[in-house]
Amino acid sequence: MEENKKNLSFLGPVGTYSEAAALEYKKDVHNLIPKSNLSEVLGSVVANTSEEAILPIENSRVGTIIEVIDYLINSKNLFINHELLLPIEACLITKENIKNLNHIREIISKPEAINQCNEWISKNLRKDIVVTGSPSTAEAVESLNNLPDSVAAIGPERAAVIHKKHIVKKGIQDYKNNVTRFVVISNEENKPTGKDKTSIAFDFKKTDKAGLLFTALQCFSKRNINLQKIESRPKGTKLGEYIFIIDLDGHLQDENIEEALKELKQVTSFLKVLGSYSY
Template sequence: MVEKTTEQQTRVAFLGPEGTFSQSAVVKHFGASITGISLATIEEVFSEIEIKAADFGVVPVENSTEGLVSNTLDMFLMSSLCICGEVEVPIRQYLMSQMDTLEEINKVYSHPQSLAQCRAWLAASLPMAEIVPVSSNAAGASQASVEKGAAAIAGDAAANVYGLNILGSDIQDQANNATRFLVIGSDPCEVSGNDKTTILLSASGTKGPGALLNLLKPLAKHNINMTRIQSRPSRKRNWDYVFFVDIDGHRTEKNIMSALKEVEGYSSLFRVLGSYPKANY
């Protein structure tokens, strides 16, 4: 388990730049006194830990409105890092600009996910504005800080970082919008008493009938609750898939150990990505 008591010594890589929701997730999980390392891509976050330049990383994996962040899951097909924790951050979107009124706005910058989360509000409030996707919300805020008539959609922290006026608050279309982030690192977590386990697997006979059923049947047999399953292309051949599965409990629990041993027997690919404390929802 990641201990916050050592926050002064902890280096945490995250998907930057500063002012993003990823940075908010870092602060929520580790505290404010850690050494944050802002990076441009999810791939770089993984790499920074692998070369020992960071102790942990925080990457987005799922949004309650827009769904899966597939790039994060795909990285586990190539990386040996494990999942050490998860963080849920409520996503409150704000429109910000150096301008003073909505009438002055002719262009809106933001990350594609944030633009999608605010689609209805933008159509109603800024129907004539040009919508411009950028690499991150913070990048959009940075651009809005130097371009006349431009605005950005981002978290309120970005308005403070880039000195912008907030012209619209809570503009996301879904009031309960949230993003789940994974904490990744090199070492597995101890039992916390309120854990989940994520496994990566593929059936040994993916084209036959009942392949996925056989793969998951041991979970039901050992009374284990599966809370999530996601499929991704295996990258080995066309139309071949791997599955990311979340279950309740820690991999060291007796029934889970027995079930995972049986699952592995049906698998062509099997890896426990981590057992870690559940987020405080």
């Protein structure tokens, strides 16, 4: 491990899409540290054993990855400080080089990866195909070592190369423009770059009061602040209570953003800036 390089934790093992995103993000100035789960990835930043972590936060097909958002909402000193978009190409991978797809009797992969290839699977593989979940796409590919030749994995090309497996078919994802948004997380807030977005989360004091969300959004519209994304998710307290997550143009230090958030704070019971970052 090189002393002059920062540590960058990612959701391992090697060969995952997360590793591909980590390699794309300033790979020449980071030691890449694979971790086995989300808590370990972000916990390494909290414990200062890694300066940064990179995680998937949204997929163009399946939407927001709630576990990551929840962790950031509930953390005290973690901030998004960069994002990057990674095209996702799923490959059908086998232990031996097969010619007939009917030979495949079982598919193994991370459930999200399987879901993103459902249409291709139903059109091209046996009707009685067995589907088995795996903690990660890379682990699915590696597991082929100990499985029959009739088992195939869905995963990235890099995993097939690392584990010396055969790629039967590339690009089997149902949506060819399948993209995953990754965010880089650290315990330091970013300075403005001139091309930034800010992510916030908030909820309301009285959820049964009419017009609360409209009032909140006016904080931005009257200042001509563009909202790139708005969504809600259950708070987990009781039915009908939600947390709202917004991505907006600009940086926390911009005067109009600062004013908008100050006003928003007056009508919310909870407001957290998840980060201002370049994109």
